Amino acid sequence: MKRLLAIAAAIGAVSCAELGSDQPETAGDELSGPATYNAPATQRVAISDLSPGRLMGFRIDSAITSGERQTYQVVITLPATYQFNGFLALGEAGTRIGAYGFEFNPASDGPDRLFPIYSSDADSAWVDSNLDGTPNPLKPQIEYTQDGGQNHILTITLPRGGDGSTSFNEASFSSDVMAFLRTGIFTNPAAGGAYPIALNFTSVDPDSGDANDNAGSAPETFAINENATIAATQLSAAVLPTSRSVTFGTQATAFATLVNGGTSAAETCSVSLLNVIKGGFSYQTTDPNTNALTGTINTPVDIPAGQSQSFVIAFTPVQEFFNSAIPFTTEPLEFQFSCASGQAAQISGVNQLTMSSGTTATADIIAIAATTSNDGILFLGGNEGRGAIGMAAINIGASGPVTLRSAASGVTATMCETTGNANGACQSAPTATLDFTHDQNAVRTFTVLIRGTGQPVTNDPARNRVALEFVDAGGVVRGATSVAVTTANAPT
Structure with a gap:
């Protein structure tokens, strides 16, 4: 996965919007001319998951150097044995699926400038390089395609080197660069082994500071070809x-x-x-x-x-x-x-x-859940079986109204509050959600009733879970916990 490090420098070649604009400019009479264009120095790569068949995301830390030529386009090729889940795998269009940042001051906490990556549709995404929340073709674009061998192709295009200016084609500052795509956009191959991944880089045109105009000096290119090792x-x-x-x-x-x-x-x-x-x-x-x-x-x-x-x-x-x-x-x-x-x-x-x-300050709810097996797994004992989750929650933040809701596949859930009832009896009939005001430092207890829908739910705690969330009026999660669920019988 070291070849993915180069993505950061490619994306990182996008100058901060404060140093440029995403609006087109008229090219000047003279550009800064050809500059060095080399593979970036690698610093760190962190892959979220290298297990076979697991969802994957990654973070890359690299650097850009003032005076080096900017990158116009990066083409990343993953073997057909990977699975592309689409940019909408993490939510509807407009969902934040990642980010990249620049750290000018190493002593600061996190990036000094941060740019979100948003999905457009299943096969395209864009980078909000001037933080106005508006897509623009002059902002960096990410497109997904497949080649004739069904290999997965991600094309990252950085118009005018990403700074929106045709007046120069070299990076105007030096910085550490961080790039991140959330887990879920790709799935690793099902079998372990080493898998080739290729990155092909193209610089901005020395003559235009943009795409190749087929005149004068041509853009420069380089490629990185390495392997990703997938293992249990x-x-x-x-x-x-x-x-x-x-x-x-x-x-x-x-x-x-x-x-x-x-x-x-x-x-x-x-x-x-x-x-x-x-x-x-x-x-x-x-x-x-x-x-x-x-x-x-x-x-x-x-x-x-x-x-x-x-x-x-x-x-x-x-x-x-x-x-x-x-x-x-x-x-x-x-x-x-x-x-x-x-x-x-x-x-x-x-x-x-x-x-x-x-x-x-808002509600900050710490919640824990328990099952009768005391192992974090709710065994329903049949495809239409029933079970219960006990939950306690304390709000260590500010008092505020919240809604308790659940999310699970293959089962249904209803819930009731049991606060103050020593025998765990419901205060009222169970419902799909609960609305209440959670006071500061107050402890509240709940019972969540789960029922199978007639379909088997395998004992796979990594995938089959009941999520319980406390959300505010804006839908922001202010507390959460979960347990695994299966229609299998509890072990004896």
């Missing part, structure tokens, strides 16, 4: 709670556990944040019996065979400004739980953290 993992990870809501500058914490299910020690295990997002991240080991901090912050550890290690992870959101304050976009934070021997699978609702932030 013996590592697994979980995060609780799975949602936090805090104000800017306030640290949000959660607990994480990394399990080594292998027969040998997992060495140099660490936790890193994949998202390109404005804020500071850290991790540190804890004592699982007391949750007290142990070890040293941001320091990898070894995990013996068949054992687990608990961590506290912390994220402090920082407000970004681009002429004016920019709203914080709620999105699931994805983490890479990695050791020298591999990394844990990326599982939505299990080892991700939905993060929201703003200038005003």
Whole structure:
């Protein structure tokens, strides 16, 4: 996957909109002329999941150098054995599917300038390079196609090198560059092995500062061809709670556990944040019996065979400004739980953290759920079987109205509040959702009733889950938890 590092520099060649415009300009009489165009120096690549048949996303850290020629287009080719799920796999058109950023100040938390990537339709996406929320053909575009061999082609086009100006074709500043696409757009091959991935780069035209005009000096090109290694993992990870809501500058914490299910020690295990997002991240080991901090912050550890290690992870959101304050976009934070021997699978609702932030305090609900088997799995015992989830929630944020809702495939869910009833009896008849005001520091309890719909639901905790979310009037998640569900019988 090292070849994916070059994407960051390709996308990174897009100068910040504050240094240019996405409106066309008339070419000047003289351009800056041919400049160096080389493969970027690699720094770091982090793939969200390398397990066979799993959904995949990635983060890339690289750099751009002032005075080097900008990139006009990058063509990425993945073998047909991968599966493209479409840019709408993460939500309707306009969903934020990733981001890239520039970090001019290495001492700052997160990127100094951040640009979201939004889906247009199943096969196209765009980068909001001047943060006005409006698609524009002069902003970077991403298009998906297939070639004659059914290989998957992603074409990233950076008009005029991405800065919207035809007056020069060289990068006008130096910066670290971070690029991120969320897990879910691609699925890894079903079988393990090494898979070739090719990237072909084309520079801006030295004469026009844009696409090749077939006159004068031609654009330069280079290619990167390497392999991605897909392999099963013996590592697994979980995060609780799975949602936090805090104000800017306030640290949000959660607990994480990394399990080594292998027969040998997992060495140099660490936790890193994949998202390109404005804020500071850290991790540190804890004592699982007391949750007290142990070890040293941001320091990898070894995990013996068949054992687990608990961590506290912390994220402090920082407000970004681009002429004016920019709203914080709620999105699931994805983490890479990695050791020298591999990394844990990326599982939505299990080892991700939905993060929201703003200038005003909101509800911040910490929820936990339990099943009768005490293993986080609800066994229905038949395709039309029934079961119940017990849930408790405390609001450590500001008081506010919320709605409790559920999401699951293959089963139906109704719920009731049981707060104050020692025997767990419902306060009223179960309904599909619950609306109430959750006061600060108040603890409330609920029962969620699950019923099969006649179709089998396999015992696959990574895919088949009941998600329970507390959302505000704007649909922003202010608390969440989940359990696995299956129509199978409970083990005896």
